[in-house]
Amino acid sequence: MIINFKGAKTYIGTGGKSLDNTKKTLCFLHGSGQNHFSFIQQARFFAYKGYSVIAPDMPAHGFSDGNPCKSIKENADWISDLLVDLKLKNVVVIGHSQGCLVALELNRILKSTLEALIFVAGSNEIPVNQFLLDLSKENPQKASQMMVTWGHGIDGDMSINKWPGHSHYGEGNNIMCMNKSTALKYDLHSCNDYSDGIDAAKNVKVPALAVLAKYDQMTPLKSGLKFVELIKNCETHILDCGHFLPSERPVELNSIINSFLSKLK
Amino acid sequence: MSENYKFDTLSLHAGHIPDKETGSRAVPIYQTTSYVFNSTEEAASLYNMEVGGHLYTRISNPTVAALEQRLAALEGGASALACSSGMAAMHLVISAICSSGDHIVASSKMYGANINLLQHTMPRFGVNTDFVNPNDPEAIKKAIKPNTKLVFGEVIGNPGLDIMDVPEIAKICNSKNIPLILDATFNTPYLMQPFKHGANIIVHSLTKWLGGHGIAIGGAIVNGGNFDWGDKDKFPTISGPHFALGGISFWEEFGPSALIAKIRAEGMYNFGPSLSPTNAFHLMQGIETLPLRMKKHIENTHSILDFLVSHEMVEWVKHPDLETHPDHEVAKRILPKGSGSIVAFGIKGGREAGKAFIESVQLASHLANVGDAKTLLIHPGSTTHSHLSSEAMKEGGLTDDMIRLSVGLEDFNDIKKDFERGFKAVKKLNK
Structure with missing residues (x-):
């Protein structure tokens, strides 16, 4: 659905169902240079399971206009305001990559609204090398291509996909091309500059789930495992794929999330 | 990991890795019509297009999918769909995009069956075509009308061997927000990858060089994922609500792969020009070399x-x-x-x-x-x-x-x- 939010056209994927703010809401937060298409196989799946789903395109991403957020905190404030605007309560926030850092900050802002946190291919810090930071400014398309290649495991290299006929690389490159050209630069800088992850992770009081990827080159498994140690009682799973876990292992990820959600009150 | 394999390697490997159960090095021929559901919930998920998977071989099949994913990788596309012949591919694309009252601009120097489909068959369904010289960009520009939904041509024309100036024509199509669809049978992705030159959709007769041995008829559509279908008035079949699946908008749900999702959900479902798994295997054997x-x-x-x-x-x-x-x-x-x-x-x-x-x-x-x-x-x-x-x-x-x-x-x-x-x-x- 498209709404006017903070004076800009804003697209929110709802998984093909109308938004119902009386239900428990799953809020999917995309990663750097991504948009709601990161969750093609999650948004629709959970919307058809009876949840209310929102997968917003952050400003300047996907179908949304506006200026890109320039920090993780700004991203979190934007999402927090959006949840208020949409009158959503009982929210489970599901972040992928950069979305995990935004989720950590949301944990600090949202009070009774937040029911649980799910971290997919996440960590408490996402340092970005200078080469990629520079490239995202000078040639965002090239930077996107490199991220798509690094971000996938063997399924990307070999064009293996659960969705018949789809290519991770071809689809991934085009998803990133749908964003405004400055979006990636601000996303990567936001990740690189974020330094409150340790405190934020220790501050998580709601039920938490982390699904990490064995062959993740963007937020390496080692970093992810240190991160989950900071969170009290974080249920943790490791899948054998790359960073783009939602499209590489959709069935397994959905099953883990579904099981976790069923255990919430 | 993340090797970014080159063309020769992808020709051999893309779309398949040996499965853990059997270790079969070759792509297995899944000669089956249908697939057992583990639960009613799983079946519903597949029917609702919530997740990917196989329902019925008319819609998709694991062997055919390996071929499709190999083609998508070789062309650098977002997704691909294989079907019973090149002409089936052509008809699937047109019927996915056009409705009665729509218009097509096409090359006048094409394979006879392509001309026949556009000149004689499609007008019976209210879709009309103006044919223009593929080497005359100005003529193509002039032929585009408000109701034009696509421009179609052959990279290397059959049988006249005219070469379409793809980058020039792509610029025109892009400026008018109209997809450029190319029959790339005669060049194959080895000689030229049309998406790199600005084309949006590729149609192949796999029967020819891709299969390469004259033993199996097949066709394919490869979707570049580089076209914006968001104009609901112009492309209602892709971005507007679909008649089934809860009024799904393929564009909003699948973005770069919207066209292939639409064709699979409607064209393969309702027309049924599926490729046999055995023919998909034969065609893949050809692509390996x-x-x-x-x-x-x-x-x-x-x-x-x-x-x-x-x-x-x-x-x-x-x-x-x-x-x-x-x-x-x-x-x-x-x-x-x-x-x-x-x-x-x-x-x-x-x-x-x-x-x-x-x-x-x-x-x-x-x-x-x-x-x-x-x-x-x-x-x-x-x-x-x-x-x-x-x-x-x-x-x-x-x-x-x-x-x-x-x-x-x-x-x-x-x-x-x-x-x-x-x-x-x-x-x-x-x-």
């Missing part, structure tokens, strides 16, 4: 061109790699590895000479296919177009004396000897 074969096809084609150009019994030779071809400069620019392995040439002595030549060669096969590993020939004047007068043939861009040659992979000297046998018979006739 595509780079090797294409190199040899081009090498032999250049040898044949040298031979024919200097032969006393040959009136004319047409191939885009020859400087005499009107599109030679475009060919050099967009097809630097070579412009395919179809050659047209005229034999001194007209229609009877063509017939004598065809009936005298022994190695080259006289038939109506192209892109086989074996050398193939046909003389339209005495076969496919024998009912037409010389004048009528000229109107269609053909001549009495024309031989269409699909250069194979045999030793060049053997092809040469075979052709000399044919020319000898023509000489006798001319005496």
